[in-house]
Amino acid sequence: MALTSEITKKTIIDLVEANARLDGRTIDQFRNAKITTGIVPNAQGSALIELGLTKILAGVKLVVGTPYPDKQDEGVLATGAEMAPIASSDFEKGPPSAASVEFARVVDRVIRESGIIDTKALCITPKEKVWMLYLDLYTLDMDGNLIDAGVLAGMAALLTAKMPTYDAETQTAGYENLTAPVPVNGKAIGVTHAKIGTKLIVDPTVDEEAIMSCRFTVGINDKDEVCAIQKGGVAGFTDTEIIWMIEDSIRHAKELRKVLP
Amino acid sequence: MALTSEITKKTIIDLVEANARLDGRTIDQFRNAKITTGIVPNAQGSALIELGLTKILAGVKLVVGTPYPDKQDEGVLATGAEMAPIASSDFEKGPPSAASVEFARVVDRVIRESGIIDTKALCITPKEKVWMLYLDLYTLDMDGNLIDAGVLAGMAALLTAKMPTYDAETQTAGYENLTAPVPVNGKAIGVTHAKIGTKLIVDPTVDEEAIMSCRFTVGINDKDEVCAIQKGGVAGFTDTEIIWMIEDSIRHAKELRKVLP
Amino acid sequence: MALTSEITKKTIIDLVEANARLDGRTIDQFRNAKITTGIVPNAQGSALIELGLTKILAGVKLVVGTPYPDKQDEGVLATGAEMAPIASSDFEKGPPSAASVEFARVVDRVIRESGIIDTKALCITPKEKVWMLYLDLYTLDMDGNLIDAGVLAGMAALLTAKMPTYDAETQTAGYENLTAPVPVNGKAIGVTHAKIGTKLIVDPTVDEEAIMSCRFTVGINDKDEVCAIQKGGVAGFTDTEIIWMIEDSIRHAKELRKVLP
Amino acid sequence: MDKPAWLIKNGIRLDGRTPGDVRPMKMIAGFLDKADGSCYIECGKTKVVVGVHGPREVHPKHEMQDTKALVRCTYNMESFSVDSERRRPGLDRRSTEISKVSAQALEAAILVERFPKTAIDIFMEVIQADASTRVTALTAASVALADAGIPMKDMVTAVSFGKLYGENGEEVVAVDMDKPEDNFGLADCAVAYMPNIDQFTLMQMDGNLKIDEMRAGMAMAKKACREIYEMQKAAIKRRYE
């Protein structure tokens, strides 16, 4: 395991107590987010995010599928996420860990519940053919706060993705010379706080995650409403802390939307 | 492992030698079987059996499927069984153990080979659509003799199960306001003996199973014929022992049928 | 692990240095290959090869399937290979090892790339139904050089295989009274050399494989061209060595074709 | 199930409850014999059996923790527990996520440092699913842990809250979602709460809630949890009568 040394832990705790952090940020400051889109021409949309040292690659593929029985006139969003061992010596090969399942599901929830994907516009022929929108995330470098970075990467890939053409005769997708955008009507944002000592810090690094007692992710939709919440870690939050984190998340979401394409 | 202590083993062996048992039964006595049906309204049929301290929950689901190529006018019975870790510290998480596969297959064999399920009556449209009858067993509390308890629970669930309706247009099942019974024409029973020392005891507890040298399960159909046999464990049986156990099983089956709905 | 003793290793190395081998062969000599076909009447073609002590059973099954979207008028060849634990105490139960995946894929590549299977002749109805040709290999006794033995066994099974009949009404295969041969137009051969010390030896035994520094397999088609190559093991080959091995493989291929039916 | 015209009308929900009402609940501590602690629970039509094994030896060994007990949770739905077609047996991605956050929610209350190098395994078997299954299971798990004699700082009580639409388009926050409310409601939030320590140890929400609705929901959830807490204590007490 890529252990955070005891001395680093002590330093982090002392700094946070004084509202400061190892990388120079205040406790309520997000790291710089750099987004590069179009890095994977074979995908219908793609983006590499660098949130501090955390790097996640997101790609979108649209393929022809059949609708779910209970939603026969809607396309399907499916989000996958790999915490691949390239990104951290803490990640292992093999079947998806519970952590990577949680990661994928929370990113999915933030985007899905924000309502920004017009799944009805992804219907080709009701009851028969719809577009399956696969959003896959690959963590390449793990320096903490995968969820928020994953939502940003996923949103950037979605916002720049182009629709394939549909060949009615062969019932297959065509992937050349695409122009029409994927029906995405807004920007969902995830904002995560961690609790260290009695302080709540935003956008934790991996060293901070190693010593946090718990974390709290808020998904924010375009109307500044809460569209998803995931509490993680063992310790608990008071309702005062929760309300403060939600309010703070709404503030951060306004800034983070600006880095999206 | 939930070890049976050496002292308990010794006591059991001594008692059995004297035709007696730790729980007060004679060696040829079944435990009391209490069956509660209808415990799972979402299932088409369900039953909780308490055979002594052994608890198994059985549920029946009927779904629309396609027939097997070699039996195009028959529905399909599929039996699953989980020896879930809630029931015993001897049961492990993960893929089904060989023991749980054997458990499911023997319960299936007793019910299937007794001929009591009218699979032709489970045909909807020959060659196209049939009812898939899924019988699933969950062991909640493991105090031995899962097979006999599983057959009783499964039979109770089947005997009280109701047929879904079939919507020809959507080719799906409807699960509301059900009245017609599932076509079950009889009561299959499984009876298991275990060999401890030179004695054959019926309906072993988990402590008895821990010291038995082998076991013998007989499936009995409505005509008091043998419809299934499964010998388990390492040691062997003489033909005299086998014939005696079959005769004894037929006797017990008559009594056990009375506890079924 | 079935260890090759240190003394055996030393002997092999000394012998090879003198162009000789433990089993009396020269370093450029193949073991005797004995092929028995038709051993599995339930298969459409089958063969047991004994290459020295190595034994591999190959069987061919033809079933009705659907074509790949990009090859709608061609049947499909699929090769599987098991390095089952019966064959060697080095082989383990469980999911296919990387070694067995490589084994299957290289045998497949030699046969497929030689072009001898007329996949278009395996088309039943373009875009709809084609023959799936499954070639499965089971290693029963492992004394080295599985790839070459596997290609020989596979070829013998293919060359003696008969086509099932196609029942257009039920869209299924009929397996009785078969006479038409499977469309195989030639004989693909694999030849493997191993490097021990500075020497290149052909057709290594399992003891020789245990001490070789690397190996090189050449697939040869009917026109004496190279149709596949797979280098294995850690050390490297010079281009002079590679060219010599290819030339030598072409020579051996001529002889090996004679043992095929 | 078809979408109803409203989920709440004149302050009364489809099944007759007011927004703050939880469904009738039933808890039986010590339901199982072979588990170290157990609880059978009903919340409306939702039914769950929870069994606790431990503190016991850790398998696999490499998961052992030197300074505290390893708390593991397995949330599982029986194949026939759902109102739709048969669920494929085994753990899916949803179960994996719920198992993870449930273990954390419970560990928050357990005095884990008293049992270093051991495992406490909590198995939740959902027998009949009528929404709010994870919170119902958590409530039962806390009783099962107490039944197993495992010392805790506080009980964990759990409930869901959400947002219902009314006859005239009004939106109403309410606790303990049932199946129609879960399927058609405007938001669903599962919480686990320690009533004495006054902290939330689990929170998972989806849907759409304004911050004031979050405030209202959390307040209603806390009130409901205190009621459930009394039922938990009563269930444990009955066990020793």
Add this chain to the structure above:
Amino acid sequence: MDKPAWLIKNGIRLDGRTPGDVRPMKMIAGFLDKADGSCYIECGKTKVVVGVHGPREVHPKHEMQDTKALVRCTYNMESFSVDSERRRPGLDRRSTEISKVSAQALEAAILVERFPKTAIDIFMEVIQADASTRVTALTAASVALADAGIPMKDMVTAVSFGKLYGENGEEVVAVDMDKPEDNFGLADCAVAYMPNIDQFTLMQMDGNLKIDEMRAGMAMAKKACREIYEMQKAAIKRRYE
């Protein structure tokens, strides 16, 4: 395969056998080189190769038994061994069950306490399946164990018996079911038997048999097993000629 009008007529079965006849059998001990013991067997058109590895080190370690050898068995059917479409490779639930009861049936004969902390692994590869594969494999396994020099109390011999329908509706008990008899017969019972100790170590039956038919079948099976036992001994003897 279509259902025939009868499986037995005037006491003669479809392939010409009487009820007590086993099909022609062939056994080759020492068929494999790398296994510690092995046997190739044919029983009519059924063909199986069995290899034994052991006594050897136990992997995984935690399966090791302190006072006796661990006897493990893997029954596997080659993908092309069946008369229908290709069988998907790998162990299915049927193979898992057969492997389990086969290991127990063989362990009954092995002097396991002589090899504590070791594993004896028996691999059964069904090459061509024409019914009665598990009993044919068991008969070969016993020869392979002897070939491996593993001491046994007795040989395990195995055969199937079942019930056939005749031209006029009569029902006849017979041994060694072949494929049509397995597919259409009224009952099928696999048994493993130790001829000197006179005990059955495996019995798996399905179909319908009256108790008198069970008696008759077991008697016929014992007689057949004694014949097979002589063939086993001959095969082992040939190995050392």
Add this chain to the structure above:
Amino acid sequence: MDKPAWLIKNGIRLDGRTPGDVRPMKMIAGFLDKADGSCYIECGKTKVVVGVHGPREVHPKHEMQDTKALVRCTYNMESFSVDSERRRPGLDRRSTEISKVSAQALEAAILVERFPKTAIDIFMEVIQADASTRVTALTAASVALADAGIPMKDMVTAVSFGKLYGENGEEVVAVDMDKPEDNFGLADCAVAYMPNIDQFTLMQMDGNLKIDEMRAGMAMAKKACREIYEMQKAAIKRRYE
């Protein structure tokens, strides 16, 4: 993609290259922070990220080697990296084979005996696949190993060669296959080469080549590898500027 009338015409390939030209390449050593060594590489439109972790502790323990480092490789294609429909995530049989031979090709260069009882893990993530992915990944892996400070006898450089059809049916050997050349070319051969030791440590070929074409291809590949070697050295040098 439809089959073009020719892949080479008057000595010029579809994308304007001569037979001996490799596509434009770009390498960034030290692309990742948490890996011990890393490299981002582009070869035409093919893009790969390689990360090296190690030498480090071996898990699982039983894979540990007493006298040398265990070199493991994982070649993985992102689900969206291909030009066709989405690839199912995870390792398939092709990835398993490539991972195996890639580990061997790299181990040939690493001074493994200096790090007994450790593991060196090389992860290759194919981001965008436009043919020749495995050789592009191997070239980057060598840079990543150097970036990790792992001592090597030589760099491993890798390239593909193959055979193209011309306008008039002529057949031409060329290096560095791109996607149309890979799809429609007459042969494809991946090689890894150590330029100073002058040995090939990986070779995987399919298609059809006469022995003289093999000779020509290997000569062209060696020349291309020497060019790539200079780019590798430059990338490593840039890392320390």
